[in-house]
Amino acid sequence: MPQPKNAMEIFQLLDKSNCLECGEKTCLAFSGAVFKGKRQLKECPKLDPEIIERFSGGPEDQNAVEQNRDAYLEKLKNEIANLDLSKAAKRIGARFSDDKLTIKVLGKNFSVDAKGNFSTDIHINPWVAVPFLNYVFYGKGVPVSGNWVSFRELKHGKEQYPLFQKRCEEPLKRVADIYTDLFDDMVHILSGKEVEKQFESDISVVLYPLPKVPVMVCYWLPEDGLESSLNIFFDQTADENLDIGSVFTLGVGLTQMFEKIAQRHGFPQSVIS
Numbered sequence: 349m350p351q352p353k354n355a356m357e358i359f360q361l362l363d364k365s366n367c368l369e370c371g372e373k374t375c376l377a378f379s380g381a382v383f384k385g386k387r388q389l390k391e392c393p394k395l396d397p398e399i400i401e402r403f404s405g406g407p408e409d410q411n412a413v414e415q416n417r418d419a420y421l422e423k424l425k426n427e428i429a430n431l432d433l434s435k436a437a438k439r440i441g442a443r444f445s446d447d448k449l450t451i452k453v454l455g456k457n458f459s460v461d462a463k464g465n466f467s468t469d470i471h472i473n474p475w476v477a478v479p480f481l482n483y484v485f486y487g488k489g490v491p492v493s494g495n496w497v498s499f500r501e502l503k504h505g506k507e508q509y510p511l512f513q514k515r516c517e518e519p520l521k522r523v524a525d526i527y528t529d530l531f532d533d534m535v536h537i538l539s540g541k542e543v544e545k546q547f548e549s550d551i552s553v554v555l556y557p558l559p560k561v562p563v564m565v566c567y568w569l570p571e572d573g574l575e576s577s578l579n580i581f582f583d584q585t586a587d588e589n590l591d592i593g594s595v596f597t598l599g600v601g602l603t604q605m606f607e608k609i610a611q612r613h614g615f616p617q618s619v620i621s
């Protein structure tokens with residue numbers, strides 16, 4: 349397990365929002381406390397479990413990490429009562445009716461009411477619910493620009509990009525290499541859109557996990573002795589509508605969903621991972 353050499357290395361892992369959720373005044377103060385052993389990385393609820401696991405613990409920490417994430421989700425749901433949902437809907441361009449704020453998540457309606465209750469046709473799991481609520485709380489409603497950038501080009505994305513590659517781009521490429529229906533599933537099951545081929549790829553599909561945070565998956569087939577490759581792109585405004593931790597979580601969640609779909613079609617875990 350890699351050990352951070354100083355507090356700055358820990359700071360680079362955080363989303364730097366100074367949100368106070370951990371009880372420290374700043375992310376920098378939290379980094380110093382972790383480095384001195386007074387706090388643990390898992391006490392920052394905005395950190396993705398993958399990052400926590402990589403830097404601070406083995407399987408025995410996983411339950412604590414999941415409990416922490418579930419507690420953070422509950423906290424966000426409770427805080428909805430303090431948010432003016434009708435104003436939030438205007439800010440992010442959502443619909444507000446029957447006291448519910450509604451947006452499309454992967455093509456399906458996803459609503460929350462003032463008590464934090466969700467209603468939707470899709471399966472609710474933390475990888476969707478936490479980014480959804482962060483989008484409602486903090487999204488600036490900046491219109492999509494149409495300029496695609498890599499995760500590492502988003503604000504604070506550079507430090508987490510090696511892990512994003514490992515947890516999202518590499519496993520999704522392995523699925524695309526063997527499961528030929530992957531991109532059809534993206535279009536038909538998740539209401540994605542095949543778009544004009546970008547960056548000279550062989551296929552480009554855009555998904556909408558959140559309306560103003562589109563995700564483009566580009567795949568290059570193997571050619572002339574070169575391996576296939578796959579990259580995930582975001583609109584350059586993504587970091588204004590969603591914190592980087594939630595962008596990471598969406599990427600990991602989508603990847604894990606496609607790994608499960610491939611397994612259901614008979615491709616064993618050992619082939620995918």
Ligand code: SF4
Pocket residue numbers: 362363364365366367368369370371372373374375376378391392393394395
């Ligand atoms: S909870 Fe995490 S993101 Fe928020 S202030 Fe603490 S360290 Fe920073």
